[in-house]
Amino acid sequence: MRLLIVGNLAGQVTATSQIAMRRGAEMIHADGLPSALRVLRAGQEIQLVLIDAALDVAALTAALGAERISVPVVACGVGTDTWAAAAAIRAGAREFPPLPPDAELIGAILAAGTARSLGISADTPCKTGLVGRTVADVERDLILDTLDHCLGNRTHAANILGISIRTLRNKLRQYTDEGVTVSPPTGPMRPLAMPFDAGVC
Template identity: 45%
Template sequence: MSTHSISLLLVGIEGSEFRLAAEMARANGADVSTADTVDAALTHLRTHGADLVMIDICLDAISFLERMRSERLSAPVIACGIDAPARLAVAAIHAGARDYLPLPPEAELIAAAIQTFANRMAAPIEIEALVGHTVADVERELILQTLERCHGNRTSASTILGISVRTMRNKLRTFIEAGIPVSPAA
Protein backbone atom coordinates (compact mmCIF):
# COMPACT_ATOMS: atom_id res chain seq x y z
CA MET A 1 0.00 0.00 0.00
CA SER A 2 1.16 3.52 -0.72
CA THR A 3 2.26 5.68 2.19
CA HIS A 4 -0.13 8.40 1.00
CA SER A 5 -3.62 7.93 2.44
CA ILE A 6 -6.29 8.86 -0.06
CA SER A 7 -9.40 10.74 0.99
CA LEU A 8 -12.41 8.77 -0.14
CA LEU A 9 -15.96 10.13 -0.18
CA LEU A 10 -18.62 7.40 -0.17
CA VAL A 11 -22.07 8.55 -1.19
CA GLY A 12 -24.80 6.09 -0.24
CA ILE A 13 -27.74 5.54 2.04
CA GLU A 14 -26.81 5.04 5.69
CA GLY A 15 -27.14 1.43 6.79
CA SER A 16 -27.09 0.05 3.23
CA GLU A 17 -24.72 -2.63 2.05
CA PHE A 18 -22.96 0.23 0.30
CA ARG A 19 -21.60 1.39 3.64
CA LEU A 20 -19.70 -1.92 3.96
CA ALA A 21 -17.40 -0.37 1.38
CA ALA A 22 -16.51 2.33 3.94
CA GLU A 23 -15.20 -0.22 6.41
CA MET A 24 -13.30 -2.07 3.69
CA ALA A 25 -11.77 1.19 2.47
CA ARG A 26 -10.72 2.15 6.00
CA ALA A 27 -9.14 -1.28 6.40
CA ASN A 28 -7.10 -0.49 3.27
CA GLY A 29 -5.79 2.80 4.68
CA ALA A 30 -8.21 5.28 3.14
CA ASP A 31 -9.46 8.33 5.03
CA VAL A 32 -13.20 7.80 4.51
CA SER A 33 -15.99 10.37 4.67
CA THR A 34 -19.62 9.55 3.94
CA ALA A 35 -22.64 11.40 2.60
CA ASP A 36 -26.25 10.21 2.36
CA THR A 37 -27.37 12.50 -0.47
CA VAL A 38 -26.02 14.10 -3.63
CA ASP A 39 -26.38 17.56 -2.03
CA ALA A 40 -24.41 16.50 1.05
CA ALA A 41 -21.72 15.01 -1.18
CA LEU A 42 -21.41 18.20 -3.22
CA THR A 43 -21.19 20.26 -0.03
CA HIS A 44 -18.41 17.97 1.20
CA LEU A 45 -16.52 18.31 -2.09
CA ARG A 46 -16.82 22.09 -2.03
CA THR A 47 -15.48 22.37 1.51
CA HIS A 48 -13.09 19.43 1.88
CA GLY A 49 -12.53 17.93 -1.57
CA ALA A 50 -11.73 14.24 -2.05
CA ASP A 51 -9.18 12.18 -3.92
CA LEU A 52 -11.84 9.67 -4.99
CA VAL A 53 -15.64 9.51 -4.85
CA MET A 54 -17.67 6.30 -4.88
CA ILE A 55 -21.41 6.89 -5.36
CA ASP A 56 -24.39 4.54 -5.23
CA ILE A 57 -25.81 4.66 -8.74
CA CYS A 58 -29.36 4.68 -7.30
CA LEU A 59 -28.73 8.15 -5.84
CA ASP A 60 -28.75 9.67 -9.34
CA ALA A 61 -25.04 9.44 -10.02
CA ILE A 62 -25.57 11.02 -13.44
CA SER A 63 -27.00 14.22 -11.95
CA PHE A 64 -24.17 14.20 -9.39
CA LEU A 65 -21.55 14.00 -12.16
CA GLU A 66 -23.26 16.77 -14.14
CA ARG A 67 -23.42 19.03 -11.08
CA MET A 68 -19.76 18.32 -10.27
CA ARG A 69 -18.82 19.31 -13.81
CA SER A 70 -20.98 22.47 -13.76
CA GLU A 71 -19.36 23.56 -10.48
CA ARG A 72 -15.90 22.58 -11.72
CA LEU A 73 -15.39 20.17 -8.85
CA SER A 74 -12.77 17.63 -9.75
CA ALA A 75 -12.39 14.18 -8.27
CA PRO A 76 -12.50 10.84 -10.01
CA VAL A 77 -15.86 9.11 -9.50
CA ILE A 78 -16.62 5.40 -9.40
CA ALA A 79 -20.32 4.52 -9.70
CA CYS A 80 -21.46 1.57 -7.58
CA GLY A 81 -24.67 -0.43 -7.47
CA ILE A 82 -26.47 -3.49 -6.21
CA ASP A 83 -27.99 -5.34 -9.17
CA ALA A 84 -28.18 -2.04 -11.05
CA PRO A 85 -29.46 -2.20 -14.62
CA ALA A 86 -26.63 -2.15 -17.17
CA ARG A 87 -28.13 0.97 -18.77
CA LEU A 88 -27.52 2.93 -15.53
CA ALA A 89 -23.91 1.79 -15.35
CA VAL A 90 -23.33 2.69 -19.00
CA ALA A 91 -25.03 6.08 -18.53
CA ALA A 92 -22.83 6.82 -15.50
CA ILE A 93 -19.69 5.98 -17.47
CA HIS A 94 -20.85 8.21 -20.34
CA ALA A 95 -21.56 10.99 -17.82
CA GLY A 96 -17.96 10.84 -16.62
CA ALA A 97 -17.63 8.09 -14.01
CA ARG A 98 -14.24 6.41 -14.29
CA ASP A 99 -15.60 2.94 -13.61
CA TYR A 100 -18.53 0.92 -12.31
CA LEU A 101 -18.13 -1.30 -9.24
CA PRO A 102 -20.83 -3.90 -8.53
CA LEU A 103 -22.03 -4.26 -4.96
CA PRO A 104 -22.11 -5.85 -2.43
CA PRO A 105 -18.51 -4.79 -2.14
CA GLU A 106 -15.70 -7.28 -2.37
CA ALA A 107 -12.62 -6.47 -0.32
CA GLU A 108 -10.31 -7.18 -3.27
CA LEU A 109 -12.13 -4.76 -5.59
CA ILE A 110 -12.18 -2.00 -2.98
CA ALA A 111 -8.49 -2.55 -2.24
CA ALA A 112 -7.64 -2.50 -5.96
CA ALA A 113 -9.55 0.75 -6.55
CA ILE A 114 -7.87 2.45 -3.60
CA GLN A 115 -4.42 1.19 -4.57
CA THR A 116 -4.84 2.35 -8.17
CA PHE A 117 -5.72 5.89 -7.14
CA ALA A 118 -3.07 5.98 -4.39
CA ASN A 119 -0.44 4.99 -6.96
CA ARG A 120 -1.61 7.68 -9.36
CA MET A 121 -1.37 10.30 -6.63
CA ALA A 122 2.08 9.15 -5.54
CA ALA A 123 3.47 9.28 -9.08
CA PRO A 124 5.17 12.59 -9.86
CA ILE A 125 3.59 14.67 -12.59
CA GLU A 126 6.23 15.30 -15.22
CA ILE A 127 5.50 18.95 -15.99
CA GLU A 128 9.15 19.79 -16.66
CA ALA A 129 9.09 17.68 -19.81
CA LEU A 130 6.29 19.87 -21.19
CA VAL A 131 8.05 23.20 -20.68
CA GLY A 132 9.11 24.71 -23.99
CA HIS A 133 6.51 22.88 -26.08
CA THR A 134 3.51 24.54 -27.64
CA VAL A 135 0.04 23.77 -26.32
CA ALA A 136 -0.82 22.33 -29.74
CA ASP A 137 2.13 19.89 -29.53
CA VAL A 138 1.20 18.82 -26.00
CA GLU A 139 -2.47 18.42 -26.98
CA ARG A 140 -1.54 16.33 -30.02
CA GLU A 141 0.69 13.99 -27.99
CA LEU A 142 -1.94 13.69 -25.24
CA ILE A 143 -4.61 12.74 -27.77
CA LEU A 144 -2.41 10.29 -29.68
CA GLN A 145 -1.05 8.56 -26.58
CA THR A 146 -4.51 8.28 -25.02
CA LEU A 147 -5.83 6.85 -28.27
CA GLU A 148 -2.97 4.34 -28.34
CA ARG A 149 -3.67 3.33 -24.72
CA CYS A 150 -7.33 2.78 -25.71
CA HIS A 151 -6.22 0.56 -28.62
CA GLY A 152 -7.68 2.94 -31.20
CA ASN A 153 -11.11 3.20 -29.56
CA ARG A 154 -12.12 6.80 -30.27
CA THR A 155 -15.09 6.75 -27.88
CA SER A 156 -13.04 5.54 -24.91
CA ALA A 157 -10.22 7.99 -25.64
CA SER A 158 -12.71 10.87 -25.98
CA THR A 159 -14.29 9.99 -22.64
CA ILE A 160 -10.93 9.87 -20.88
CA LEU A 161 -9.90 13.21 -22.38
CA GLY A 162 -13.26 14.85 -21.65
CA ILE A 163 -13.88 15.81 -25.27
CA SER A 164 -16.64 14.85 -27.67
CA VAL A 165 -16.15 12.08 -30.21
CA ARG A 166 -16.71 14.70 -32.93
CA THR A 167 -13.87 16.83 -31.54
CA MET A 168 -11.68 13.72 -31.41
CA ARG A 169 -12.45 12.89 -35.05
CA ASN A 170 -11.77 16.47 -36.16
CA LYS A 171 -8.42 16.52 -34.33
CA LEU A 172 -7.44 13.15 -35.79
CA ARG A 173 -8.39 14.33 -39.28
CA THR A 174 -6.04 17.33 -38.92
CA PHE A 175 -3.25 15.04 -37.68
CA ILE A 176 -3.71 12.68 -40.65
CA GLU A 177 -3.77 15.62 -43.09
CA ALA A 178 -0.49 16.82 -41.54
CA GLY A 179 1.04 13.37 -42.16
CA ILE A 180 1.08 12.34 -38.49
CA PRO A 181 0.43 8.61 -37.98
CA VAL A 182 -2.74 7.82 -36.02
CA SER A 183 -3.72 4.51 -34.39
CA PRO A 184 -6.28 2.68 -36.53
CA ALA A 185 -9.86 2.65 -35.25
CA ALA A 186 -10.80 -0.26 -33.01
Protein backbone atom coordinates in the same frame (compact mmCIF):
# COMPACT_ATOMS: atom_id res chain seq x y z
CA MET B 1 -6.51 8.41 0.41
CA ARG B 2 -9.60 10.41 1.39
CA LEU B 3 -12.78 8.80 0.10
CA LEU B 4 -16.26 10.34 -0.15
CA ILE B 5 -19.13 7.84 -0.21
CA VAL B 6 -22.43 9.26 -1.49
CA GLY B 7 -25.72 7.50 -0.77
CA ASN B 8 -26.34 4.16 0.92
CA LEU B 9 -24.73 1.96 -1.79
CA ALA B 10 -27.74 -0.36 -1.84
CA GLY B 11 -27.38 -0.88 1.90
CA GLN B 12 -23.66 -1.71 1.65
CA VAL B 13 -22.18 1.49 3.11
CA THR B 14 -20.86 -0.21 6.24
CA ALA B 15 -19.26 -3.13 4.38
CA THR B 16 -17.67 -0.83 1.80
CA SER B 17 -16.42 1.57 4.46
CA GLN B 18 -14.81 -1.24 6.42
CA ILE B 19 -12.96 -2.47 3.33
CA ALA B 20 -11.79 1.07 2.54
CA MET B 21 -10.58 1.72 6.08
CA ARG B 22 -8.70 -1.58 6.16
CA ARG B 23 -6.93 -0.34 3.04
CA GLY B 24 -5.91 2.82 4.85
CA ALA B 25 -8.55 5.15 3.42
CA GLU B 26 -10.16 7.96 5.39
CA MET B 27 -13.89 7.83 4.74
CA ILE B 28 -16.47 10.64 4.67
CA HIS B 29 -20.16 9.84 4.09
CA ALA B 30 -22.77 12.07 2.45
CA ASP B 31 -26.44 11.10 2.30
CA GLY B 32 -27.08 12.70 -1.09
CA LEU B 33 -25.83 15.07 -3.78
CA PRO B 34 -26.35 18.38 -1.90
CA SER B 35 -24.34 17.23 1.11
CA ALA B 36 -21.71 15.63 -1.16
CA LEU B 37 -21.21 18.90 -3.03
CA ARG B 38 -20.89 20.78 0.24
CA VAL B 39 -18.08 18.44 1.27
CA LEU B 40 -16.34 18.80 -2.09
CA ARG B 41 -16.65 22.60 -2.07
CA ALA B 42 -15.20 22.75 1.44
CA GLY B 43 -11.75 21.87 0.14
CA GLN B 44 -11.37 18.66 2.13
CA GLU B 45 -9.03 17.19 -0.50
CA ILE B 46 -11.31 14.34 -1.50
CA GLN B 47 -9.38 12.01 -3.81
CA LEU B 48 -12.17 9.65 -4.88
CA VAL B 49 -15.98 9.77 -4.91
CA LEU B 50 -17.91 6.51 -4.58
CA ILE B 51 -21.57 7.16 -5.42
CA ASP B 52 -24.65 4.96 -5.31
CA ALA B 53 -25.68 4.34 -8.93
CA ALA B 54 -29.31 4.83 -7.88
CA LEU B 55 -28.54 8.54 -7.41
CA ASP B 56 -28.15 11.06 -10.23
CA VAL B 57 -24.57 10.38 -11.29
CA ALA B 58 -24.87 12.74 -14.26
CA ALA B 59 -25.93 15.61 -12.00
CA LEU B 60 -22.90 15.05 -9.79
CA THR B 61 -20.40 14.93 -12.65
CA ALA B 62 -22.03 17.97 -14.27
CA ALA B 63 -21.76 19.93 -11.01
CA LEU B 64 -18.12 18.92 -10.61
CA GLY B 65 -17.36 20.05 -14.15
CA ALA B 66 -19.21 23.35 -13.74
CA GLU B 67 -17.32 24.14 -10.55
CA ARG B 68 -13.99 22.82 -11.87
CA ILE B 69 -13.65 20.29 -9.10
CA SER B 70 -11.34 17.59 -10.37
CA VAL B 71 -11.99 14.25 -8.66
CA PRO B 72 -12.66 10.79 -10.13
CA VAL B 73 -16.16 9.39 -9.67
CA VAL B 74 -16.93 5.68 -9.31
CA ALA B 75 -20.55 4.46 -9.26
CA CYS B 76 -21.57 1.35 -7.30
CA GLY B 77 -24.68 -0.70 -7.95
CA VAL B 78 -26.12 -4.19 -8.02
CA GLY B 79 -23.86 -6.20 -10.32
CA THR B 80 -26.71 -7.69 -12.35
CA ASP B 81 -28.12 -4.26 -13.25
CA THR B 82 -26.40 -3.79 -16.62
CA TRP B 83 -28.61 -0.83 -17.52
CA ALA B 84 -27.52 1.06 -14.40
CA ALA B 85 -23.89 0.21 -15.13
CA ALA B 86 -24.08 1.54 -18.68
CA ALA B 87 -25.96 4.66 -17.57
CA ALA B 88 -23.39 5.40 -14.86
CA ILE B 89 -20.46 5.11 -17.26
CA ARG B 90 -22.23 7.33 -19.80
CA ALA B 91 -22.82 9.85 -17.01
CA GLY B 92 -19.09 10.12 -16.36
CA ALA B 93 -18.32 7.42 -13.79
CA ARG B 94 -14.95 5.77 -14.36
CA GLU B 95 -15.93 2.35 -13.07
CA PHE B 96 -18.98 0.39 -11.94
CA PRO B 97 -17.93 -2.09 -9.22
CA PRO B 98 -20.82 -4.40 -8.31
CA LEU B 99 -22.44 -4.72 -4.90
CA PRO B 100 -22.08 -6.39 -2.43
CA PRO B 101 -18.52 -5.02 -2.43
CA ASP B 102 -15.54 -7.23 -3.27
CA ALA B 103 -12.50 -6.48 -1.11
CA GLU B 104 -9.96 -6.93 -3.90
CA LEU B 105 -11.91 -4.79 -6.37
CA ILE B 106 -12.44 -1.98 -3.87
CA GLY B 107 -8.73 -2.24 -3.04
CA ALA B 108 -7.86 -1.90 -6.73
CA ILE B 109 -10.05 1.18 -7.07
CA LEU B 110 -8.39 2.77 -4.05
CA ALA B 111 -4.95 1.87 -5.41
CA ALA B 112 -5.78 3.58 -8.70
CA GLY B 113 -7.02 6.66 -6.85
CA THR B 114 -3.90 6.70 -4.72
CA ALA B 115 -1.66 6.42 -7.78
CA ARG B 116 -3.38 9.44 -9.27
CA SER B 117 -3.27 11.51 -6.09
CA LEU B 118 0.39 10.72 -5.41
CA GLY B 119 1.26 12.23 -8.75
CA ILE B 120 2.02 9.71 -11.43
CA SER B 121 2.04 13.09 -13.12
CA ALA B 122 1.56 16.54 -11.65
CA ASP B 123 -0.59 17.53 -14.61
CA THR B 124 -4.36 17.55 -14.89
CA PRO B 125 -6.23 14.24 -14.76
CA CYS B 126 -6.58 14.06 -18.54
CA LYS B 127 -2.78 14.17 -18.87
CA THR B 128 -1.97 11.51 -16.29
CA GLY B 129 -2.57 8.61 -18.65
CA LEU B 130 -5.27 7.20 -16.38
CA VAL B 131 -8.32 8.37 -18.31
CA GLY B 132 -9.57 5.61 -20.57
CA ARG B 133 -7.72 2.89 -18.66
CA THR B 134 -9.36 0.25 -16.50
CA VAL B 135 -8.70 -0.01 -12.78
CA ALA B 136 -7.18 -3.46 -13.37
CA ASP B 137 -4.60 -1.96 -15.77
CA VAL B 138 -3.67 0.82 -13.36
CA GLU B 139 -3.45 -1.62 -10.47
CA ARG B 140 -1.17 -3.92 -12.48
CA ASP B 141 1.18 -1.09 -13.41
CA LEU B 142 1.27 0.16 -9.81
CA ILE B 143 2.11 -3.31 -8.50
CA LEU B 144 4.76 -4.04 -11.13
CA ASP B 145 6.41 -0.61 -10.82
CA THR B 146 6.54 -1.00 -7.04
CA LEU B 147 8.03 -4.48 -7.42
CA ASP B 148 10.70 -3.14 -9.81
CA HIS B 149 11.45 -0.36 -7.34
CA CYS B 150 11.98 -3.03 -4.65
CA LEU B 151 14.26 -5.03 -6.98
CA GLY B 152 11.83 -7.94 -6.94
CA ASN B 153 11.53 -8.16 -3.15
CA ARG B 154 7.95 -9.35 -2.62
CA THR B 155 7.79 -8.60 1.09
CA HIS B 156 9.02 -5.02 0.71
CA ALA B 157 6.68 -4.38 -2.24
CA ALA B 158 3.67 -5.75 -0.34
CA ASN B 159 4.45 -3.47 2.60
CA ILE B 160 4.64 -0.40 0.35
CA LEU B 161 1.41 -1.33 -1.44
CA GLY B 162 -0.41 -2.02 1.82
CA ILE B 163 -1.51 -5.52 0.79
CA SER B 164 -0.70 -8.98 2.11
CA ILE B 165 2.17 -10.96 0.62
CA ARG B 166 -0.36 -13.63 -0.33
CA THR B 167 -2.46 -11.14 -2.29
CA LEU B 168 0.67 -9.85 -4.04
CA ARG B 169 1.79 -13.35 -5.00
CA ASN B 170 -1.66 -14.17 -6.34
CA LYS B 171 -1.61 -11.01 -8.45
CA LEU B 172 1.87 -11.77 -9.77
CA ARG B 173 0.85 -15.33 -10.62
CA GLN B 174 -2.13 -13.93 -12.52
CA TYR B 175 0.07 -11.51 -14.45
CA THR B 176 2.54 -14.28 -15.31
CA ASP B 177 -0.32 -16.44 -16.61
CA GLU B 178 -1.38 -13.49 -18.77
CA GLY B 179 2.10 -13.34 -20.30
CA VAL B 180 3.30 -10.26 -18.42
CA THR B 181 6.98 -10.16 -17.44
CA VAL B 182 7.36 -10.07 -13.65
CA SER B 183 10.57 -9.25 -11.78
CA PRO B 184 12.06 -12.44 -10.29
CA PRO B 185 12.05 -12.75 -6.50
CA THR B 186 15.17 -11.71 -4.65
CA GLY B 187 16.71 -12.92 -1.42
CA PRO B 188 18.36 -10.81 1.29
CA MET B 189 20.30 -7.82 0.02
CA ARG B 190 23.97 -8.57 -0.60
CA PRO B 191 26.98 -6.40 -1.44
CA LEU B 192 27.37 -5.76 -5.15
CA ALA B 193 30.71 -7.62 -5.21
CA MET B 194 29.14 -10.89 -4.10
CA PRO B 195 28.39 -12.26 -7.62
CA PHE B 196 32.11 -12.00 -8.47
CA ASP B 197 33.49 -13.50 -5.25
CA ALA B 198 33.90 -16.92 -6.83
CA GLY B 199 36.70 -15.65 -9.03
CA VAL B 200 38.48 -13.45 -6.50
CA CYS B 201 40.63 -16.13 -4.89
